[in-house]
Amino acid sequence: MNPEQIARQIGLIEAILFVSKEPVAPGRIMEFLEIKDIEEFEIILTAMEKEHLQDRPDRGLLLKRTGGGLQLVTKPDLYDELKAFFTIKQSTKLTIASLETLSIVAYRQPATLAEISDMRGVNSTGPVKSLLQKKLIKITGRKKVPGLPALYATTQEFLVYFGLNDMSELPSLEELTELFEEKEQPSLFK
Amino acid sequence: MEIEIPGYQVQTDFFEGPLDLLLHLIRKNKMKIMEIRLSQITAEYLAYLESKKGINPSRESDFLMTAATLIYIKSRSLLPKPENPAEESPEKQLIHTLIEYEKIQKISKMLQDMEYTELLLWRRLEMNENFTNREYALKEVSAFQLAEIFFDIVKKKENEQFLYISSKNYSIAEKQDEIFSLLEKSGYFDFSDYVAKLDSIEEILVSFFTLLEMIKRHLLIAVQEQLFGTISIYKNEPGKLDN
Numbered sequence: 290m291n292p293e294q295i296a297r298q299i300g301l302i303e304a305i306l307f308v309s310k311e312p313v314a315p316g317r318i319m320e321f322l323e324i325k326d327i328e329e330f331e332i333i334l335t336a337m338e339k340e341h342l343q344d345r346p347d348r349g350l351l352l353k354r355t356g357g358g359l360q361l362v363t364k365p366d367l368y369d370e371l372k373a374f375f376t377i378k379q380s381t382k383l384t385i386a387s388l389e390t391l392s393i394v395a396y397r398q399p400a401t402l403a404e405i406s407d408m409r410g411v412n413s414t415g416p417v418k419s420l421l422q423k424k425l426i427k428i429t430g431r432k433k434v435p436g437l438p439a440l441y442a443t444t445q446e447f448l449v450y451f452g453l454n455d456m457s458e459l460p461s462l463e464e465l466t467e468l469f470e471e472k473e474q475p476s477l478f479k
Numbered sequence: 480m481e482i483e484i485p486g487y488q489v490q491t492d493f494f495e496g497p498l499d500l501l502l503h504l505i506r507k508n509k510m511k512i513m514e515i516r517l518s519q520i521t522a523e524y525l526a527y528l529e530s531k532k533g534i535n536p537s538r539e540s541d542f543l544m545t546a547a548t549l550i551y552i553k554s555r556s557l558l559p560k561p562e563n564p565a566e567e568s569p570e571k572q573l574i575h576t577l578i579e580y581e582k583i584q585k586i587s588k589m590l591q592d593m594e595y596t597e598l599l600l601w602r603r604l605e606m607n608e609n610f611t612n613r614e615y616a617l618k619e620v621s622a623f624q625l626a627e628i629f630f631d632i633v634k635k636k637e638n639e640q641f642l643y644i645s646s647k648n649y650s651i652a653e654k655q656d657e658i659f660s661l662l663e664k665s666g667y668f669d670f671s672d673y674v675a676k677l678d679s680i681e682e683i684l685v686s687f688f689t690l691l692e693m694i695k696r697h698l699l700i701a702v703q704e705q706l707f708g709t710i711s712i713y714k715n716e717p718g719k720l721d722n
Contacts, residue, residue, distance in 0.1 A: 363600060368599045371601060412538070
């Protein structure tokens with residue numbers, strides 16, 4: 290592919306992503322652009338990312354690969370100005386209770402309400418309900434124990450919300466322990 | 480990381496739960512989870528519970544549960560008993576729960592960091608949600624939410640004095656026509672306002688069942704524009720809701 294072709298492909302992808310409300314599956318774009326080779330597609334995406342971030346750093350958008358799809362998002366350093374323009378008070382963040390519940394669901398899925406409450410040591414009906422409303426978790430089935438409690442798992446929205454491509458991008462429990470132990474070590478020598 | 484300076488305490492809103500408080504006490508006393516001195520922790524835990532410092536009142540029962548477990552463990556240690564290796568002691572169980580909970584806290588912290596970086600990026604989807612534009616902000620509500628509001632209103636009505644006894648019989652078919660003509664006129668109505676205007680409990684009941692039936696048959700949709708907001712009833716037109 291010559292640079293002209295690449296530039297044209299980038300323009301097309303950008304236009305598709307601009308119009309799309311949700312992340313677009315890379316496969317769909319490849320099919321549309323008649324790109325058979327994933328590496329070829331990767332060249333275009335890398336060029337696009339380079340253009341957004343390095344060639345023209347003053348641009349407002351960047352390409353984001355998230356939730357198994359491609360999406361145009363605004364650059365993080367524009368956050369304050371955007372907030373002012375759209376007069377949005379404060380983006381709502383998840384509560385600690387919700388984050389804890391989400392942690393359990395993410396790492397133990399599928400999990401029941403009883404398991405979640407048990408691990409947190411507090412009744413977790415509230416956070417589970419609010420996460421269901423936010424579509425960050427969903428009911429995937431019923432556990433075959435007395436009472437047939439609902440089993441909860443994370444959703445596609447969960448991936449998008451935390452900027453993940455797929456669940457494998459979350460560090461494993463072992464990695465996590467290492468990660469935090471490294472961080473904690475300096476405090477031992479104070 | 481938490482830094483403890485003697486005589487100076489940073490009060491974070493609430494402890495999320497008893498486990499959170501226990502971990503706080505363990506860290507404060509520079510203990511390791513595996514080597515907790517339970518008698519000391521129990522005393523401090525109970526002191527917290529008594530002063531209600533940092534105890535979320537709506538979760539008090541959960542805190543009491545753990546207090547009971549702590550006291551039970553303490554009482555067991557006072558009465559020497561032949562150790563039964565097959566049965567897991569409540570102490571081991573609690574330690575296990577604490578270790579697991581510490582992991583959860585770490586994962587939560589990680590998710591929180593990820594949330595923070597992601598919130599700085601705006602997507603089209605979020606824009607739509609953030610706008611106050613009516614067309615975009617619609618979110619369908621569940622029968623449960625509708626029922627919750629319904630019972631609230633019935634409670635209010637029950638306290639009212641009715642001046643006359645209505646002998647009118649209401650039918651679902653009639654109510655359905657009435658609701659349709661109302662929607663024809665105004666496009667939508669507020670669920671709470673509508674029910675509040677009705678005369679008797681019987682009429683409210685019939686109206687509510689009619690609404691549920693019509694929503695079930697996809698003749699109407701009930702939408703809530705924001706959390707805890709009022710619920711509006713619309714005629715179901717295809718394409719009104721995206722999700």
